[in-house]
Each structure stands twice: as structure tokens, then as C-alpha cells.
Amino acid sequence: MFQGFTGKQATADATESIAWGTNIVGGVKPGWTGQHLGRPVLPTVREPHATAIYVSAQHAASAIEEAIEAGVPLIVAVAEHVPLHDMLRIHSILKTQSKSRLVGANSPGIISAVGRCRIGFQPLPCFSPGRIGIVTKSGTLSYETVASTTRAGLGQSLCIGVGGDILPGTDLREALSILEDDPDTDAIALVGEIGGTGEMDAAAWIKDYRSRARLPKYAQLIAPLIDRPIVGLVAGVNEARGRIMGHAGAFTAVGEPDARTKIAALQDAGVTMVNHPAKFGGVLKAILEDGTSHTRRDTGKSWVGGLLRGTQRRQFHSFTIGRFRQRRYNRPHISSIQQQRRRIHLPEDKCMDLLRAAGQVNCGTYSGHGTRRLLAVGIDRSMRSPCIIAAPATHEDELLTPNVKRFPFDFRRGPDRLSIERIASHLQLSNKGSAVDSLRRVIKSLVTIFFDKEAYLMTTHVVDRLGAIKIVAAQFSFDDAAFRTAGRQRDLHSLAVVAPEDEPGAAAEDSGIVYIRLAGTGVIGTLVNGAGLAMNTVDALADAGGKAANFLDTGGKATSETVKESFRVILQDQRVRVVFVNIFGGLTLGDMIARGVIMAFQELSLDIPVVVRIRGTNEKEGQKLIAESGLPLLAFDDFEEAAAKAIELCRA
Template identity: 70%
Template sequence: MYRTIRRCRQITGKNTRLSRRFATTTTLHDYAETLPNLRIGSHTRVIFQGFTGKQATADARDSITWGTKIVGGVTPGRTGEHLGLPVLPTVRQAMEQLQPDATAIYVAARQAAGAIEEAIAAEVPLVVAVAEHIPLHDMLRIHSILKTQSKSRLVGPNAPGIISAVGRCRIGFQPLPCFAPGRIGIIAKSGTLSYETVASTTRAGLGQSLCIGVGGDILPGTDLREALQVLESDPDTDAIAIIGEIGGTGELDAAAWIKDYHARAKTPKPIAGLVAGLCEVRGHVMGHAGAFTSVGEPDAKAKIAALEDVGVTMVNHPSKFGAVLKARLHACGHGRGLDEVGGNALGKAGQRRRLHTVLRRPGQREHQRQQEREREQRRHLHLAEDQCMDLLRAAGQANCGSYSGHGDRRLLGIGIDRSTRSPCIIAAPLAAAAAASDDLPVQAVKRFPFDFRRGPDELAIERIAGHLQLTTKGNAAVESLRQLIKSLMTIFYEREAFSLTIHIVERLGAIKVVGARFGFDDAAFRSAGRQGHLQSLRDLAGEDEAEAQAAKSGIVYIKLEGESKTIGTLVNGAGLAMNTVDALGDAGGRAANFLDTGGKATSLTIKESFELILRDPRVRVIFVNIFGGLTLGDMIARGVMMAFEELSLAVPVVVRIRGTNEAKGQKLIADSGLPLFAFDGFEEAASKAIELSRSS
């Protein structure tokens, strides 16, 4: 039945065809054998794919200076030297000659899946992919390959990488000044939230052991639960910080693991946690590719509750991790030597006056970076319901129409099971209260994962029919269901969908589609040049004007509804942007928007962000919350000053800049003479913003 569908899986583009050298008969458990490969340290030999590129060169140079054992790299078609290290044309040759333990993949998103596959084929033990916007179906293909082998472990994509502060081994682009060798293991979906956590534990005198950035992708190569397994047995780790966010069930899986861990461990390591996304706007992607809640997935509140129930100490801001973990370590008798690390890594909180830097205009180089950001911006594409119905009819002559009020509605669809890292069929009998929306209780939705390369089997179709409570007499309804799933599968593969959900009713033994919502992966078009025909179906009139304008500049802006929401927020990084809105709410403030400038924000981006925020007449104060990783604190300061000068701001601005170049940025703000309120700590800055929002 699925022979035709299997042909559809060879999506347009040379990097999407499945490699014949990978077996397809091994069990799903084999990939778990690669978990020990995450234990990097001073012994780890690292290569870079895309070694001679600009970003790879900069990060490799910094990592070498820090102490990472980089032994060379790969650039296709080239042989020679770079940074005094060998350059080879293929990963297989690099594996044979340089014997690396890990590879850092620094290639464009359209090439990343091919580079990952090349590394897996060469059996590199650890593959770290930092790229954003790799097409989803390319990653589904990669995961179908990973499950068939037991040599290579993947970290990422859409992640800062993995770093051992104890072993001075960095594979990624984490901001090194924040790190100090120590005792805290950190696992995070968000890069900026992990950097804040690193800084907090450094200032608390704890330092870090192993930090695993699992990333914000829909399908991470390593998830929260797997990273916990590694830190459990890591001898350098005495306590753990876990940072989650909306999207998927990874935090619930982690909670289940922690419950078992506490039951079997004689002296379990203390664990503190944070989950970002209480501010989530359903139907929107909150910055990260995977930061959205699909049908039947838990929201942030449910994730926080699950972690609290198993003994995780939850915080509402990453700056609190240091004090909380220090107290937990003291309480369990591990307080000795807590103040021996981290004293000089970041300097004192009040350190701010060093070099004077003049205000500079964005030059040609900055404009080029801005143009790159515009090309990189990715959004999921949703179609109007009538367009979805047309696709269904074309795929398999489905019976589609409006709901007459007769028959029980059910939900059926194809989506992504993030726990199994595979596509799945989604099914739920709908209660009357839920019939008008897809906001269903987690327990009401059942997922039926299937292999990306094979499709669901006949037994799965029978189970789905049973779960939907379809009439089985005569098998007419089951056969109708089978044909409808076949049509959905065709659309899923041929159009590279990430979510296809329909409402169905059973009438006289047949199934009728009475509602549809389809979502497609825009990265397939913008990163790889595929699915261009879908762009012509985009309903621009139905998109929010401010959000669309923001997207053109590489900014993710989402307006939060409510007249009492008067604080405009400007933040770098999706996780930190979500958490800023969450933490403001906990303190009694009301954010008017979510705004993520992205990890590569420029002064021009900051100015444009101000313009977007000021379109909202509710805004009485703007809160700029920046923790510099890739984003430089002095660049943010220049952007704030530029906005003041060119936009004639009439609302007060509260600025908090920490991280990379924080002293330079803080000094620029302090010396500007502008009516800015500058703070080091989040709580002080948030309190001032809330005060101003009520009095302005």
C-alpha cells in the first residue's frame, strides 16, 4: 500500500535521498549505546567540517586558545593547512588520518544534513551540528539513519554545542568568558538561558563541569533525558541545572527519568530547573524552530508541575540557579570548596568603567550581515482551510465539506513525535468542548509513531480506527480511514509538512473531512530551495503586519493581547525572550510583546526592534534584556543609543546588559547622557520597568 509513498520520500534535492550504506533492520535501542560519546574533555580530538569558513575559523581559533584539542578539519575539494592544522577533503580521510573523537559541523543549513550523514558514515563518535533552519524532513531522514547504528552520537542542530569547562573542550560557539571549571552540569534547550545559568553558577563559586546544549530544534539529536543519563555518572558533576521550554514532551520524559533516578540512587545529585514559555501564544513559533506546542503536547505549566513533582527545585530566572544549587549542595553535605572557583571569570557585578567607545553608524559590513539575516529568517507556513481541502482532494479524492452538525467529530493527523524522533499519526475522539479547537488534554491524544522510510503498517491503521471508535462492522469505515491516511501521507512527504490535522466524522460507514489545518516547513524553501510552489499559496493578507515586517529583518515579534500589557520587551535569544516575559509576569509586570532579536543581532537590528515595539500604543516603557553570547554588549548599547537619537523616544528605557563585552556596553550607556536606566541584575531591572510602566 505504501510503495507509492516510499517513492515520494525522495524529496527534490540531492541531499534528501537515503543512503544505501545504512542498514534498516537494527533496533531503535542501538543509538543509546552512543551516549558515552558525550563525555568530552581534555582528551577529545576535534575536527571542523567547513573548517576554512569565516565562523568556523573564528570559533576554532578561540577554542584552541582556550585549550581545546582541535586537530584539523574538512573542506570539500581542498587539501593543505589552515590555522597551522591539516585540511582534508572528506570526513572519511580526516577520520583515517587525524582520528578525531568529535566533529563540529559549520556549514550552511542546506548542506548540514549531508555533512551530518557524511560524519555518521565515517563513524565519527560525536557529531555537533550548530546550524539553524535545517529542513525538518532532512532531519527526519538523519534520525532514521541514526537509529540504525551505534557509533555516532548527534548534538543539535540549532544548538550552541557542548562544552567541558573542566576539560577545556569547547565544540560550538559558547561565550568562553562566562565559564569556570567546577561542579555543575547544565542541560539546556536555549543557548542564552544556558549562558545566564553558566554566569550565575560562576558567580556563586560553583563553576561548571559538562554543559550540553541540546538545542531548540524540533528533532534534537540528544534530548534532555539522555543528557541527564550522562551527567548522572559524570564524576565531575555534583549538581545539575536543566533548562526546558515549550514544545514536545522532553521535560515530561526527563521528569520520569528523575523519578526513577531518585528511587534507585542512594545519594542523588541535586537538580534545579527552569521551563520557559508560560507566555506562549498558541499557533505561533516562539523563536526556536521547536518552540511551539502541538496538538496533545503539554504546555509550560504542565512541564513545571511534572518536574516539581519529582523533586526538582524550579526557578523562574536563570540568574537564580547559582544560589539555589549552592544551597542544595550545602543541604546534602557537599558544601566544601564551594567558593574556590569562578571568582575572576566574570569580574564583579559592579565592574563597568573601562574603555570609552564612540557611537558608530552601521557600515557596509553591518548592512551585509542584515541582508544575511533576512535570507535566514524562517517561518512555518500555514494554509487556509479551503486550500488544505483542495490538497486533500488532489491527493486522494477525499470527501471534504462543511460540518452539518451530525456525527461525532474526531481529530486525525500526521505530526512529529519528538520523543521517538519520528513522524507519527495523531488521533483523538473529540469531546464536545474541544470540537472547535485542537487544544486537547495530553491524555486525550494518542500518537502512533512510524518509520520515516516505511510509513505506518496495517496493524497501526487498525489500532487507530479502534482509538477513534470508528464502526468496524464491514470494515467500510476502516478502509475509508486507510485511504484518507494514505492521502495525508502523500501530502506529508511530497510537500514536506510538519503538521497535518483534520477533523472527521463518520457517516454511513464512510469518513468525511469537515475541518483542516496544515503546516509546512518553510526552511525547505528558504534553506534548500524546495517547495517553492507552496509560497504562492501564502495568504499575506492574513498575516500580522508587524510580525511580517519583523521577519524581514530577522526578528521574531509577537504581540501579546491585553490592555494592561504595557512593557515592551527587547531580548536576544528565543529562550531568554520567553523567560523575560514569564519572569516579568511573576514580578507583577505585563509584557506587551515577545521579541527575539536573534543570536546575531546588530545595532541596526536593535533600532528596528525599537521601531516595532513603539508601533504599539500600549507601551509605556521598554525593557532591554540582553545576555551576550554571540551578541556583543557594546553593539547592543550602540543600537539603544541610535534608537534614542533617531526615533526621539518618548518612553523610558530600562537596559540590562550582561555577558560578552558587558563592561563596554554598560559604560557606553552610563556615559551617554541619555535618560536610560541601566542595571546589572535582572530583578532590579524588572522592578524598575514595572514601576515605570505604572507611573508613565
């Protein structure tokens, strides 16, 4: 079923999914009964086997909660910018049950190419039935991964887009465990990025998976296991520290591993790593053709293994959905609804004002006496809950602060007395009795602000002076989606201050563009569609010997106008010597991008080289438009060739 069935985007995606072969039985529109696309429309959710949440971000949490209450086994939420605290509430509900599994929010969806079942908005022209299971945080990176495996003749079995949200309903580890039981999957492509610990959890799962695969044959008689090869990629090696790289969850918080740490952990677990999604097909094909230890299990079953299973409490059940494995259809192009947002960061004096208003908090400047300790309120992404973050010392670079520990607490009840005593012990406070009481008051005030103002990370430095806790530094970040999509926190939004270096990005935001000027000596301006692909473009250019001047994500659905506006923003940076346009036409049309590039070149009177790499939907049409434009534009379909040319030109 589709919740929000009669909406424009849901109608477009449902029409294409039905034509492709997905068994959509109907939809939901509150307070309305009738027909749409020849299928029934109901006022409330009944009990389908799966539901797609297509309502707006401000109503998404209510729709998810309705589906949980109806006992729908699989809930897929595609909406981006669902307020963080709405999702915290949803996860607190999910932990009380064992029937429903949530995928998303901010997910491109899931798709069984073998079963002709799509729940989401993935670009169907990329897909072909086959052997590769794909697990990914990023939409655009997954589309290029899919296209790469299609070109290699491997095709796809089941693709799970866990999404780039701060708190995904299904994480990378859980998605891998689903593919472990899928009889159609012979190998796995794993696509991660910065933010959270999901890739570390996945690496630990893979190590355990490999160890079980090496058990003696008699030990596997009860549960035979295929040792499937896994190839991985992690985007964001060259992230801008302290910035959100397009996706809501694409930032590295204090105590979280960076991209290099995640890559090392996956390599240690036996994952073959690549640095660009176009390489997945060739690498996977070479591994499978080697065939030394990988065999295919044919159980004769037809099911999307494990997706229709309960979630957080791990009391899973499976469900056969062979009826989804139906006939072939033409695969049309689809459109997207994604748009980008930033977060609200307050200057320190405003943070201190909030603390004073909360009461019972001693805060002010650091006198130079006492050890500075880290105390923060944030999100434990693995536990999908709020948490206290603490360390007995601080570092100039917060991400390098040693001995960081997280203390998750219940969304509804807050931190309990025992947790605060453990936090005090970890902080190594001197006078335990009075210090713990003082710490309890400080934490209570911080947590109150966290919930009342819908923060996602509140970092402070505290000192312990004679058994009293004093806050001597504060940096608070709040969820912009609460204001932009739900109209909440208007007063807080007015306090935000845009730094001069961030002004181009703030202006571009109105066009749905995320722009971040990267520090250093980068001279290659990058223009990319999709946050994951934009991060990976910066990384892959660095691997090739180049250096990007910026991160720019036009959004999953770039248009000619957004391309022109992107050029305008990029060219404000006087360092830029060449513009590198890297577009994968999944949801985006290659010919539309080409027209945007040509329009920008003509209207902005560009006097620097432009290298355009277009792959995917309408790639030939786009490349032809560039070639026949009569303008000094260079068109490629291969990423490495295009990157090499951009680096050559910026050095000339």
C-alpha cells in the same frame, strides 16, 4: 574535526577553541586538500573522536550522514533551520546503528570547562572550570546559567546544549543520563522550554534516578550513585498559542504538555525550580553548602562521561578523552551565525484544495451530523519519527482536546495496516470494516501530502458517516526552512497568507527578528536577544506583576541595527508604555547593544521610558554608555531590579 572547516564562522570558532585548549586535529572541505589554521584539511571525514558540523543548513544533513557513515562517535551540528524532513531522514539512519551520537541540530554545542574542550560557539568568557553540569535547550538561557554559576564560585563541569530543534539528536533525558556518570559533576542545572515531551521524559528519568539513589548501600556496590541536586527552569509559560516562539521546536502541538505541566512534573520529581537563569548560581550554592545528602565522587578518571557513545539504539560505549583536559588560556569573545525563521500556515480553503488534489479524499463543510474527531499527521518528538495523531473527540482549543494518542510510523515505510486498525479503534469508528478502509485512504493521502510538501503538522477534523470518513476542517503547517535554506517548495511558499496582526512580525523577519504581538492588555514592550531568554523574560515579568505586550527575539547575535529595527517594530503597538531591553551579552556585546539603544532613542524620537538591563560580555562598557548618554535611559545589571523599574514606570 570541523566539517566546513574553512568557512568564516568555523574559522572564527576554531581559532578561539584552539586558543582555549580544544584539541582540533583538522577539518573537512569536500574536494579539497591542504592546510588551514596550521591543521590538515581533508576532502572527506576520517575517524576523529568528534566532529563539529559547520556547513550551511541546506548541506548539514549530508555532512551528518557522512560522519555517521565514517563511524564518528560524537557529531555536533550547530546549524539552525536544517529542513525538518532532512532531519527525519537522519534519525531514520541513526536508528540503524549504535556507534554515533548526534547533538543538535540548532545546538550551541557542548563544552567541558574542566577539560578545556569546546565543540560549538558558546561564549568562552562566561565559563570557568567547576562542579555544575548544565543541560539546556536554549543557547542564551544556558549562557546566563553559566554566568550565574561562575559568579557563585561554582563553575561548570560539562555543558550540553541539546538545542531548540524539533528533533534534537540528543534529548534532555539522554543528557541527564550522561551527567549521571560524570565524576566532575556535583549538581545539575536543567533548562527546558515549551515544545515536545522532553521535560516530561526528563522528570520520569529523575524519579527513577532518585529511587536508585535511595537503594540500600549494598545494592549500590556494583554501581555507586551520587544523589546530585537538580535545579530547573522551563521557559514559555506565557507562550502565544499556535505560534513558534523563536526556536524551530518552541511550539506546543496538540497532545503535548504546556510549560506549567512540565514545571509540575519536574517539581514532583524533586527538582527545585527557578523562574530566571540568574538565580541558578545562588540556589545551587545554597543546596550544595547544605550538604546533607550530596557527596562528590572522585574516581581519578578524566573523561567526558558518555558523550562519545552511540545513540538511538542505546547500545552505548564510552571513551576516555583526558587529552582534552589541558592548560588554561585567555577566553576571547566569539560571534554567532544564527538567524530566525517562521513557518508556512495555509488558509483552510488551500488545505482543502491540496486534499482534493491528492485524490480519494472526501472533504467539505461540516453538515452538523456525526461526531467530529481529530486526525492529524505530525512529529513524535520522543520517537524522533513522523506519527499519526488521533482523538475520538475535538475541542475548540486544539491543545485541550482529550484522549490524544500518537501512533509513530517508520519514515521510510509509512503507516502499516496494524497501526491504521489501532487508529480506527482509538477513534471509535462505528462501521469498522468499511470505515477502516476509508480511514486508510484518508491517512494515505494525508501522509503523501506530509512528505511531498514537507509539512510539520497537518491537523484535520473528520466525521464518520455510514462507514465513510469525511474531512470537515483542515489546518496545515509546513516547514519554511525547506524553501528558505534548500530552495524547495517554492509553489507552496507562494500560497502562504500573512494575517494583518502578523504583518509587523513578517516585516521584521527580513532583519532576522522574531516578533509576536501577545494578546491581552500587556503594556511592556520587550526586546531580548535569544528565543529562550525572550520567552523567559515574558514569564519573569508576569511573575513580578507586569505584563509583556510582545515577544521579540533579536537573534543570538544582536547588532546596533537590529536593536534599532526592533524598537521600530515594538513602537507600532500603541499599547506599549515602556520598553524593557533585556540583553545577556554572551555572543552579543553589551556596548554594541547600548549604542543601538542610544541610536534608536535619538533617531526614532522616543517619548516613552526605556529600561535597559545588560549583563555578560562588555556589560560595564554598555552600562557606562547608557549612563553617560544624557538621555532618559535607565541601566541595570540585575534583572529583578530592572523588571521592577519597568513595571513601576508603566503604572505611573
